[in-house]
């Protein structure tokens with residue numbers, strides 16, 4: 001008899017322990033990336049059940065869309081058929097509630113407050129973007145299996161407490177080079193979804209270069225008919241029709257991501273020069289180029305037709321781009337004399353502004369006279385970016401030695417280059433934009449961007465090998481205050497995202513500097 005009692009007691013304890021182990025009750029032990037600004041735990045847990053619905057305050061279509069985005073992320077794996085409804089008052093217990101708040105100044109335009117009790121999960125924010133970022137956090141407070149596309153066993157519990165969270169920088173972006181190798185609409189949309197998951201809010205598309213022109217311009221059709229025909233290595237290239245580009249822009253907008261389109265000039269222009277003889281100094285079209293050299297091409301900066309060309313391109317692109325910026329490139333114009341480069345950049349800034357947009361350019365543009373709202377993207381020469389600061393320009397931090405996603409992790413990693421540096425996951429994380437260059441202060445910086453140049457990658461799988469897991473660190477650098485960031489804390493949170501990235505079908509590089517075997521705690 002005695003022995004039997006022990007057996008039952010052991011079984012009961014094991015069941016209780018397992019249940020408790022699955023029940024998250026310590027909010028401050030969760031592995032949210034980017035790390036939230038403040039977390040207070042209250043030690044209980046909230047249950048998502050088949051009675052749970054998402055209620056949004058008021059009748060706004062925008063809030064319903066955000067609610068539906070969350071439902072679409074939760075329903076496939078939980079099988080709970082969570083509905084999305086509007087309400088004019090606090091919903092009954094067991095539900096999720098999204099509501100715009102009066103004016104919680106500390107949260108700004110992108111911040112949110114997430115209050116979880118055993119009865120209600122409530123997200124409040126000044127603007128819809130804040131609600132959208134609050135639901136990204138809700139996703140991460142559920143077990144990583146919530147990201148799977150097939151139904152999983154519950155329970156689906158969320159630790160209770162309050163998270164108040166808001167970003168350090170307003171520009172938290174990545175760049176995708178679709179010119180060296182072309183990536184189709186579905187790959188771009190997939191990347192947009194991944195960026196949104198980690199609260200990033202800009203995708204810069206590098207749409208033209210020596211190897212390809214990727215955006216339809218109706219007034220210069222040969223740019224894509226001819227200039228879009230190939231890519232590095234001689235593949236079939238491709239391009240976005242204006243409808244496809246508009247589709248990408250809308251998909252991004254629905255996820256609070258701004259598209260910044262780049263037409264690189266006067267260098268990196270061989271695809272245009274191969275498409276129109278008249279754009280060349282000597283009036284002869286060049287050959288299409290499928291190599292990876294840089295700095296050998298230039299528009300004819302002294303011919304008037306060049307500026308008509310640029311005006312036509314900028315006008316059509318501006319009409320398709322709700323974002324306030326157009327990126328004019330300006331990098332590595334080694335085939336353009338500096339005395340021609342400077343007036344060219346001055347004039348192109350005027351063309352972009354005349355078409356209602358503000359200017360971005362790589363740091364060399366600081367050699368010209370920058371217009372009031374022109375932003376300098378620091379990639380290679382700090383002295384250029386400093387020239388920009390001296391002219392009163394804001395700086396976008398993309399230092400190649402820390403933030404170039406196309407850099408190899410180490411000398412053995414498969415894809416990528418290493419002209420700037422080998423960038424392991426810890427090196428990608430261990431830097432602070434506001435103290436990297438003493439002359440570039442926090443108030444001069446609009447944010448950070450991690451570019452993926454595509455000379456060495458041509459598929460989503462290869463791109464993800466370079467992008468992930470480093471992107472998660474850039475997301476945190478853009479969002480979380482530097483004083484809250486340290487590698488030892490981050491690496492264990494990142495380790496737990498291994499399961500989460502697998503569940504999201506992200507093929508990330510299994511870096512040895514990350515303790516991946518730390519089991520996902522829930």
Ligand code: IFG
Nearest residue numbers: 294331332362379406417453
């Ligand atoms: N520099 C070139 C890119 C690309 C890159 C690869 C900039 C601004 C090297 N320009 O980075 O076109 O070739 O790492």
